[in-house]
Amino acid sequence: MPSITSLRRRSLSLPSHQQASLAFERRHQEGRLYEASLGGCVKSLAQLLQEDRLILARPSVSCFDETPLHVACMLGHVHFAKALLAHKKDLAMELDSQGRTPLHLASANGYIEIARELLQSDTFACLVHDEDGRTPLHLATMKGRINVVKELVKARPEAAKHRLSCGQTALHLGVRHNRLETLKVLVEMVRYGDLVNAQDDEGNTILHLAAANKQIETVKYLLQISEVDVNTVNRNGFSALDIVEYLPKDFKVIELRELLVQVGALRAIRFPASTTHLASVAPPSTNTPPVEAVPPLSLSGEIRKQEEDKHKKWIEKKRDSLMITATVIAAMAYQAGISPPGGVWDNDQKDNSTILYYAGTPIMAANDPKGYPMFWTYNTISFLASLSTIFLLISGFPLGKKVLMWILMATMWVTIIFTALTYLQSMLAFLNVQREFEDRPSTKAASPPTQATTQSPIPGAEVFMYVWLCAVAVLFLVHIVRYLVIVLRKIRKSSRSGYQDV
Secondary structure (H helix, E strand, O other): OOOHHHHHHHHHOOOHHHHHHHHHHHHHHHHHHHHHHHHOOHHHHHHHHHHOOOOOOOOOOOOOOOOHHHHHHHHOOHHHHHHHHHHOHHHHHOOOOOOOOHHHHHHHHOOHHHHHHHHHHOHHHHHOOOOOOOOHHHHHHHHOOHHHHHHHHHHOHHHHHOOOOOOOOHHHHHHHOOOHHHHHHHHHHOOOHHHHHOOOOOOOOHHHHHHHOOOHHHHHHHHOOOOOOOOOOOOOOOOHHHHHHHOOOOHHHHHHHHHHHHOOOOOHHHOOOOOHHHHOOOOOOOOOOOOOOOOOHHHHHHHHHHHHHHHHHHHHHHHHHHHHHHHHHHHHHHHHHHOOOOOEOOOOEEEOOEEEEOOOOEHHHHHOOOHHHHHHHHHHHHHHHHHHHHHHHHOOOOOOOHHHHHHHHHHHHHHHHHHHHHHHHHHHHHHOEEEEOOOOOOOOOOOOOOEEEEOOOOOOHHHHHHHHHHHHHHHHHHHHHHHHHHHHHHHHHHHHHHHHHO
């Protein structure tokens, strides 16, 4: 049987056209091998191996970035992967263009049987990291592949201690991607007490991350572990309770705070000066006054962004609500102004040759001459206040300013109050005035009222309306007094600071 060296020499001694034909044949076989990998066809692989027993050993010259085993691990072809490993176990340690082994792909996709076959070939694949520094355990944890995580930890427990470039372990990734069940498996299988308190490059433990992401169930689980130190401080002197205190207040934050306080969690500023946690941050000194803890750089931006986004959404909702309300009230006031209650005279109303009322004039002005000016005044104020609100909203002024928001609130209160007064005056014109007209059969024209008496057909309605208006006015005055108190405090504070500077 000729040796490989003699075969290579024989191929080199072939003419150039035969060498080109041989190279083309090899590329064709590699293409067939790649197609067999895509389909997971074991028969095609066996046929290719019969044609060329060196097809798996020969380095690929094609443009494919993955080996056939990489393809099989991506698609989950178990039998095809077993056949490849049976002929060449070294494929388990081959890297693709991104530095990933076949175990990386099988772990990320959750193919447990393929992962077992790869681990039987070489367990060292658990410790290989790709170009992003992630091992197969990192990818399996991020994707929540619990069964694969168990197999990887059994094969190489030390893989759980491998850190990314930012110092995060697999436990950090489990919390960051909210994989609680996977986190439980890691904590229970890896018996390294310090691993649950491991800190990344910014000093954050998994408890810091769980608190920052408001993962209540994860925090509950971590607080049940005796090895977890709830008062660990990161590089910026921030404990888990500090993070919760700086989060926007909601039900989750309140529950997180209660959970941490119940187990004895403290804020960083309340730690004794001799504790070992603060010793790593700053040496104790009796001459240095206590400094308030500040959010860590990695989390303060995220917290501040959440608060700003929440405030912007609240402002946008208030803006839209005010715009709709002001527009509706303005339309109502405009309609009431051009078509008051009772309508207008269609024709000139005459008494013999004397014109009593001109066409287009309000009937309410004739029927209730004392109430109509009040109705007109109330309606006009309501209309102008609504237009002022619309103008402020579309003028482009920054609505985040407290002064502008207070002006908008005051304008809407005036609008609501005078809209209610307009409604009350309209109802009085309809309900409270009864008239007796002189019998003048000689003319068809309506005559002015000779007598007017007030009699409310709805007892207590007018009183109820006035009571409601008084309550609204009192509440409005309370807000005005509150705002004035705030302004006076700021003025007094600024004057005191200016006096101290002098």
